[in-house]
Amino acid sequence: MATHPMHGWVPRQVTADKVTTAMDGDINPFTKKPLSATYKKILEARKKLPVYGYMEEFYRIFNETQITVMVGETGSGKTTQIPQFVAYSDLPHLKGKMIACTQPRRVAAMSVAKRVADEMDVELGKEVGYSIRFEDMTEPGTTFLKYMTDGMLLREAMNDPSLARYSTIILDEAHERTLATDILMGLLKDICKNRPDLKVIVMSATLDAQKFQRYFGTEKKLAPLLKVPGRTHPVEVFYTQEPEPDYVEAAIRTVLYIHQAEDPGDILVFLTGEEEIEDACRKIKIEADELASQDPHVGPLMCVPLYSSLPPQQQQRIFDPPPKPRRPDGPPGRKVVVSTNIAETSLTIDGIVYVVDPGFSKQKVYNPRIRVESLLVSPISKASAAQRAGRAGRTRPGKCFRLYTEKDYIKELEEQTYPEILRSNLANTVLELVKLGIHDLVRFDYCDPPAPETIMRALELLNYLAALDDDGNLTALGSMMAEFPLDPQMSKLLITSPEFECSNEILTIVSMLSVPNVFLRPPNQRKEADAAKALLSIPEGDHLTLMNIYNSYKQNEHDKNWAWNNYLSARALMQADNVRNQIQRIMERLDIDLTSRTVTGPRFYDNIRKTLVCGFFMQVAHKEGERNAYKTVKDNQAVSLHPSCGLDTNPEWVLFNEFVLTSKSFIRTVTAIKPEWLLELAGNYYDLKQFPAGETKSALQRVLNKQLGRQIQGNGESGAPDARKKKKQKTDHQAQGGYSTPPAVQGYATPPAGTARYSQHRPQAS
DNA sequence: GAGCACTGC
Numbered sequence: 001m002a003t004h005p006m007h008g009w010v011p012r013q014v015t016a017d018k019v020t021t022a023m024d025g026d027i028n029p030f031t032k033k034p035l036s037a038t039y040k041k042i043l044e045a046r047k048k049l050p051v052y053g054y055m056e057e058f059y060r061i062f063n064e065t066q067i068t069v070m071v072g073e074t075g076s077g078k079t080t081q082i083p084q085f086v087a088y089s090d091l092p093h094l095k096g097k098m099i100a101c102t103q104p105r106r107v108a109a110m111s112v113a114k115r116v117a118d119e120m121d122v123e124l125g126k127e128v129g130y131s132i133r134f135e136d137m138t139e140p141g142t143t144f145l146k147y148m149t150d151g152m153l154l155r156e157a158m159n160d161p162s163l164a165r166y167s168t169i170i171l172d173e174a175h176e177r178t179l180a181t182d183i184l185m186g187l188l189k190d191i192c193k194n195r196p197d198l199k200v201i202v203m204s205a206t207l208d209a210q211k212f213q214r215y216f217g218t219e220k221k222l223a224p225l226l227k228v229p230g231r232t233h234p235v236e237v238f239y240t241q242e243p244e245p246d247y248v249e250a251a252i253r254t255v256l257y258i259h260q261a262e263d264p265g266d267i268l269v270f271l272t273g274e275e276e277i278e279d280a281c282r283k284i285k286i287e288a289d290e291l292a293s294q295d296p297h298v299g300p301l302m303c304v305p306l307y308s309s310l311p312p313q314q315q316q317r318i319f320d321p322p323p324k325p326r327r328p329d330g331p332p333g334r335k336v337v338v339s340t341n342i343a344e345t346s347l348t349i350d351g352i353v354y355v356v357d358p359g360f361s362k363q364k365v366y367n368p369r370i371r372v373e374s375l376l377v378s379p380i381s382k383a384s385a386a387q388r389a390g391r392a393g394r395t396r397p398g399k400c401f402r403l404y405t406e407k408d409y410i411k412e413l414e415e416q417t418y419p420e421i422l423r424s425n426l427a428n429t430v431l432e433l434v435k436l437g438i439h440d441l442v443r444f445d446y447c448d449p450p451a452p453e454t455i456m457r458a459l460e461l462l463n464y465l466a467a468l469d470d471d472g473n474l475t476a477l478g479s480m481m482a483e484f485p486l487d488p489q490m491s492k493l494l495i496t497s498p499e500f501e502c503s504n505e506i507l508t509i510v511s512m513l514s515v516p517n518v519f520l521r522p523p524n525q526r527k528e529a530d531a532a533k534a535l536l537s538i539p540e541g542d543h544l545t546l547m548n549i550y551n552s553y554k555q556n557e558h559d560k561n562w563a564w565n566n567y568l569s570a571r572a573l574m575q576a577d578n579v580r581n582q583i584q585r586i587m588e589r590l591d592i593d594l595t596s597r598t599v600t601g602p603r604f605y606d607n608i609r610k611t612l613v614c615g616f617f618m619q620v621a622h623k624e625g626e627r628n629a630y631k632t633v634k635d636n637q638a639v640s641l642h643p644s645c646g647l648d649t650n651p652e653w654v655l656f657n658e659f660v661l662t663s664k665s666f667i668r669t670v671t672a673i674k675p676e677w678l679l680e681l682a683g684n685y686y687d688l689k690q691f692p693a694g695e696t697k698s699a700l701q702r703v704l705n706k707q708l709g710r711q712i713q714g715n716g717e718s719g720a721p722d723a724r725k726k727k728k729q730k731t732d733h734q735a736q737g738g739y740s741t742p743p744a745v746q747g748y749a750t751p752p753a754g755t756a757r758y759s760q761h762r763p764q765a766s
Numbered sequence: 767g768a769g770c771a772c773t774g775c
């Protein structure tokens with residue numbers, strides 16, 4: 001019998017020599033099966049990757065240190081090769097541990113896992129697998145190299161806080177600074193202190209590695225860095241002489257210039273959103289056709305839009321070949337892709353030689369003062385500009401036209417895009433962290449600490465939802481809420497819903513709220529689309545309409561065209577079904593009853609609407625003034641019902657799912673509610689003693705007075721008893737958490753102290 | 767009376 005290729009190897013003391021020999025052998029050291037011809041062919045290609053030449057340096061650093069930072073430009077091969085290098089060092093197949101490599105996106109986790117399984121000559125899902133939401137392609141006990149989304153690893157950490165099943169964790173694309181990667185960095189830094197056997201590699205594409213080196217290093221010493229060059233073609237960058245007042249117009253002009261004056265090669269234009277892109281495509285097409293008809297030296301041009309809400313079939317058009325010349329000897333055709341940021345990271349288009357970069361993108365911003373996330377067209381960062389330019393050099397040398405001056409580039413653009421953690425509502429993240437056992441959220445070791453006010457807002461919300469007690473400890477309810485991959489308001493609804501006998505319905509609504517907009521509205525069929533929507537609408541509220549749509553969809557599942565005929569997105573409805581199944585499984589695991597009332601009609605809807613109040617009592621608006629003028633409760637923001645809203649009247653009180661800031665402040669997905677429910681089900685938030693003066697308070701006061709008046713009339717007493725007093729008993733959801741640490745918000749303002757600030761959600765006996 | 771940049775659990 002031949003000697004095992006890894007005979008005598010000591011984990012983490014292997015050398016590049018030994019590994020290379022093993023790779024060149026005839027036996028797969030991990031499966032002991034003979035290596036195939038395909039393996040050997042792929043191996044030759046692997047050896048040409050830049051990272052392959054750095055194997056020795058990699059092992060020198062990796063064997064000696066716990067946390068390594070690695071920079072590898074596009075095309076270096078780091079994502080596929082480094083995890084394999086680690087496998088030869090960790091020998092995870094012998095120790096029963098795994099190597100994890102995280103990715104910000106699902107498709108990347110899937111496709112890289114497939115590639116690496118081929119490279120290692122194993123079947124995908126066996127030794128090499130992947131794990132993403134809705135799909136676990138791994139085999140316990142067999143899989144030792146697992147590609148996964150960063151969010152998935154964070155979820156795992158909640159049940160296994162030391163991530164004991166892993167010997168090495170690789171955070172890939174760390175420069176993207178997703179929320180999950182940022183939290184994982186903080187956790188891993190901490191876990192490493194107690195787990196000297198765990199190794200961490202932080203991989204990034206930009207040269208901002210120093211930040212990670214400092215973060216993971218000690219006061220005296222930076223974490224070690226391995227730097228590997230990329231393999232791309234040079235891209236020549238041009239700037240405008242003067243700032244461009246209208247970047248869309250300038251982008252169109254630049255495309256037409258390239259088309260007339262530059263060599264063949266496709267063009268990629270970055271714009272900010274759907275409307276802008278469709279508009280630009282139309283204009284480019286008209287002008288290019290005119291040019292071609294006037295000038296015989298100008299070839300045909302096709303213009304393709306690209307953004308995420310485009311149906312997949314139309315997205316595929318970006319891969320179509322450019323148009324053929326009009327005559328056999330005529331000028332060649334050219335393809336123009338006008339895209340959002342999706343083409344910056346998520347999608348790669350081959351054949352792009354020219355990039356037009358106006359320097360803007362839509363970015364999420366969070367304003368903790370008014371608790372609103374919104375999208376804002378903002379200047380991109382230098383890192384983002386470099387990424388865009390790089391898209392021109394994937395197949396051959398290219399050119400990038402930046403529609404701003406070089407001076408503005410140097411002076412005005414930030415180095416890096418703001419990490420997501422600084423631009424998000426953190427309610428969900430804070431609940432996850434508390435569940436992970438992190439109690440001092442302000443002092444958690446973030447790579448970039450969020451504003452204390454953002455954390456405070458999150459704690460406040462979680463406290464009002466009774467997920468955290470007044471000392472910031474996780475309650476039993478909060479612990480359950482953290483099990484759901486949902487916003488805390490939504491998990492609260494699910495857990496509360498059996499008390500109102502409508503958990504099946506709430507489960508549907510929550511699922512529909514968790515997927516992209518289901519309503520289609522083609523520009524030339526708006527009336528038809530609106531009419532179709534009206535037929536499915538329920539006048540009491542958009543939440544109920546969503547439920548009705550899902551139910552109709554399921555009833556008509558046999559009819560493939562049902563969604564299309566009703567101007568609904570079949571893709572979104574399928575996603576909702578998928579999410580619903582996942583959430584239902586979690587509810588079953590947590591023993592949350594799945595119930596429905598047998599009676600239907602308005603009374604039934606009342607229960608659903610009441611349940612909605614239990615989660616969304618902080619997202620309520622009151623009509624003030626005529627027609628469509630509302631003010632949000634407590635914050636007193638002036639808002640209007642979004643035109644997509646299906647309510648047939650303007651009710652005095654509404655609950656909303658979303659605050660959108662576009663041309664105006666709108667509230668979207670709205671359901672009518674009764675003020676009595678607010679007082680009854682969310683008494684602590686609607687404690688009028690704590691309420692800011694204003695019309696909302698007066699209106700609530702009138703309701704309260706009326707209730708009290710009725711009570712006085714009813715029992716003939718003179719003293720006015722507090723109508724809400726009898727509701728002070730805590731429900732079983734509000735059990736105490738098991739922690740006894742100091743308040744999480746030490747040193748920062750906490751929400752106004754009252755008695756226990758729980759929302760009370762016992763339905764009134766009727 | 768108008769919009770979903772992009773991800774992720």
